[in-house]
Amino acid sequence: MSLLALHGVRKSYGALKVTDDITLAVAEGETLGILGPNGAGKTTLFNLISGDVRADGGRVEYEGRDVTGLKPHQRCHAGIGRSYQVPQPFGNMSVFENLVTAACFGGGQSEREAWRTAQEVLAETGLMAHANTPAGGLTLLNRKRLELARALATRPKLLLLDEIAGGLTEPEARLLVEELQRIKARGVTMIWIEHVVHALLSLADRLFVINFGQKLAEGAPRAVMNDPEVRRVYMGMEA
Numbered sequence: 698m699s700l701l702a703l704h705g706v707r708k709s710y711g712a713l714k715v716t717d718d719i720t721l722a723v724a725e726g727e728t729l730g731i732l733g734p735n736g737a738g739k740t741t742l743f744n745l746i747s748g749d750v751r752a753d754g755g756r757v758e759y760e761g762r763d764v765t766g767l768k769p770h771q772r773c774h775a776g777i778g779r780s781y782q783v784p785q786p787f788g789n790m791s792v793f794e795n796l797v798t799a800a801c802f803g804g805g806q807s808e809r810e811a812w813r814t815a816q817e818v819l820a821e822t823g824l825m826a827h828a829n830t831p832a833g834g835l836t837l838l839n840r841k842r843l844e845l846a847r848a849l850a851t852r853p854k855l856l857l858l859d860e861i862a863g864g865l866t867e868p869e870a871r872l873l874v875e876e877l878q879r880i881k882a883r884g885v886t887m888i889w890i891e892h893v894v895h896a897l898l899s900l901a902d903r904l905f906v907i908n909f910g911q912k913l914a915e916g917a918p919r920a921v922m923n924d925p926e927v928r929r930v931y932m933g934m935e936a
């Protein structure tokens with residue numbers, strides 16, 4: 698059984714079809730990479746999965762259950778965690794406090810559990826040395842790590858990552874990929890939207906390409922990257 702399945706999901710803003718009849722499935726433990734040009738509808742797809750945006754039509758199933766009508770916090774409690782393209786920490790709170798807050802309110806954990814989770818996640822994301830740093834004072838790499846850590850603190854089974862490597866230097870992106878590889882190795886299912894293609898290819902089991910809100914291609918990473926239509930849309934991109 699798939700952990701997540703979308704069936705004919707649709708969303709429009711006025712006349713603009715941002716998500717146009719998307720059907721996809723993600724197996725437990727799988728990492729699905731999402732590619733597509735700017736404005737293709739990738740973040741909207743995440744919003745439809747996390748519940749931040751309500752679909753106009755179609756169905757979202759998680760663990761075999763229809764969650765289309767559930768609110769974001771209900772989906773988060775059920776195990777769907779996400780990061781945002783623009784990191785959204787509480788800037789005046791410390792890294793540790795941000796994680797405890799995510800674990801309590803996103804993950805529905807007791808305060809005691811949340812403290813333990815926050816400590817584990819600090820270690821997993823390389824943020825231990827910054828536990829008491831105000832989130833607003835972090836470098837870009839550590840802000841990205843915190844964004845990942847806040848999602849992890851909710852104890853997701855399904856982790857949605859929105860351009861987590863964007864803006865990082867090559868060595869920084871490599872560090873982040875190593876952290877994601879460890880998270881993948883402990884069985885977390887992931888969907889990762891990313892323009893940094895080589896980072897995505899080092900983790901993705903399968904790719905799904907979106908253009909103008911529709912599926913353009915789907916399949917094994919190398920085959921998708923060699924697809925002439927995908928290459929045309931990503932003109933000049935090296936596979």
Ligand SMILES: Nc1ncnc2c1ncn2[C@@H]1O[C@H](COP(=O)(O)OP(=O)(O)OP(=O)(O)O)[C@@H](O)[C@H]1O
Nearest residue numbers: 710713715733734735736737738739740741742782
């Ligand atoms: N709340 C909204 N109201 C109106 N239009 C919206 C809204 N949200 C998104 N859009 C439009 O929907 C389209 C898809 O946006 P979306 O953010 O999903 O694309 P994306 O593929 O994630 O882009 P990027 O790679 O630049 O992040 C864009 O044209 C965007 O302007």
